[in-house]
Amino acid sequence: MAEMIPVGIAGMGKYVPAKALTNLDLEKIVDTSDEWIVQRTGISERRIAADDEVTSTISVKAAQQALEDANMSPEELDLIFCATVTPDQLFPATACRIGYDLGAKNAGGFDLGAACSGFVLAAQNAASLIATGQAKNVLVVGAEVLSRILDYKDRNTCVLFGDGAGAAVFTSLDRAGQGEYLGGSMGMEGNAEDVLAQPAGGSRIPATIESVQAGQHFMKMGGTKVYKFAVRIFAKLVQQVIDEYGRDEIGVIIPHQVNQRIIENAMANIDVPMDMLYCNIDRYGNTSAASVPMALREAHEAGRLQKGKLVVMPAFGAGMTWGHIVVRW
Ligand code: UT7
Secondary structure, eight states: OOOOOOEEEEEEEEESSEEEHHHHHHHSSSSOOOHHHHHHHHHOEEEOTTTTOOOHHHHHHHHHHHHHHHTTTGOOOOEEEEEOOOSSSSSOOOHHHHHHHHTTTEEEEEOOGGGHHHHHHHHHHHHHHTTTTTTOOOOEEEEOOGGGGTTTOOOHHHBBBEEEEEEEEEEEEHHHHEEEEEEEEEEEEEHHHHHEHHHSSSSOOOOHHHHTTTTTTTTTEHHHHHHHHHHHHHHHHHHHHHHOGGGGGGEEEEOSSSSSHHHHHHHHHHOOOOOOOOOOOHOOOBBBGHHHHHHHHHHHHHOOOOOEEEEEEEEEEEEEEEEEEEEOO
């Protein structure tokens, strides 16, 4: 086997729709309160896509920023991953529309469906393809327009989620000059369709008048099961990195922005202080596959990516799926 090519992250981008939906707005729509939402989730507001925005259009904006940050033209890309559970359509892949609109004439592309874990799973694939010389420059997008599959009559779900897009450009470490990819993990536990899912619209329950009338095209969630699962897995993933590299090596932990309480509980269980984390859930809610790359870009802007220190990105979501990546900045 040929020698592996070291991989780095050359650029990062983020885009959120302009319209904010606040907890006070939600109080007028469902039986909830600002106090309940802040206390249970840490969320104050989330962004909602405009009528003319879809997953590909918000992805393109995040991708353009990431490419500019990477000082790379779209023609240089040879692969585009789009991690999402809210593609423009079930097929063709949203990655194809993103590539076309970007002008990425030389890229292949496909979507990756692993819910909130999508970005970190796609990142591992991108890094492997670059490391083995099969690709040079890979754009990894995480993007969601979850507002289109939320039931704004269901207070269990509609208060938690928001829309947004994040992107990162992976390339050789030589070219990137930063963000050395060190490795990651992937896991899953199936049989969870009743825990967190969009029941209808696929081959199990095709879209029919009945499925729509029953609201089966909306996201359904058993919150407590997700909560317990997330606390356990998140603590395990971070502990794994501490055991492997040492706590002092970690510069910042950028978790999937699932719920502030979940993150705090998990970190308390392994004695990790919250000032080691970068969180923005208060402003965006849970944006599923978009949350990690959006937070990565913001952490970069906030000067939280410290030269020589580790950036740890753990995620988990529907499936259930989970995974993490570790980068040395
Ligand atoms: O990427 C993964 C995505 N999933 C998640 O992030 C969800 C993870 N789960 C959670 O974050 C929490 O389970 C929730 C925030 C969803 C709920 O918090 P909880 O402390 O587990 O509350 P609960 O489900 O035990 O519900 C307590 C009460 C219930 O009322 P009753 O049955 O006790 O009368 C709920 O109906 O809170 C009620 N409730 C609400 N009340 C006001 C549920 N949603 C709301 C709401 N506003 N939005």
